[in-house]
Amino acid sequence: MIDSETTPCRFLVRQAGNGAFEVHITERNTWFPCKTKEDAEAIAAAPVLRHESLKELRTGLAFADELERTSIALEKYQMSGWTFFKGRAEEVRAAASKSSW
Numbered sequence: 001m002i003d004s005e006t007t008p009c010r011f012l013v014r015q016a017g018n019g020a021f022e023v024h025i026t027e028r029n030t031w032f033p034c035k036t037k038e039d040a041e042a043i044a045a046a047p048v049l050r051h052e053s054l055k056e057l058r059t060g061l062a063f064a065d066e067l068e069r070t071s072i073a074l075e076k077y078q079m080s081g082w083t084f085f086k087g088r089a090e091e092v093r094a095a096a097s098k099s100s101w
Helices: 037-044 046-054 061-076 082-099
Strands: 013-015 021-025 030-034
Touching: 013 037, 021 037, 030 037, 037 046, 037 061, 046 061, 046 082, 061 082
Parallel strands: none
Antiparallel strands: 013 021, 021 030
């Protein structure tokens, strides 16, 4: 049984023999190929970023940027969930702007 209060782990990233970067999508037990290391790292961060945003554990513009990078990478590879990260990035950015007034 999975404890919903446990912080999820990042997906693993590896460089395949052909030089491509891959992300291990745990739920599917499959390695997903990415065109760049940056894309792989952004996708790998998705479980942790989702948890941190839902629990409101992090705030600020840097966090909004991380959420946005993950959204862009997920959309680029037509993976589900990108709209969640885009929306959360906008919300976090708006809250950070309000707090800087």
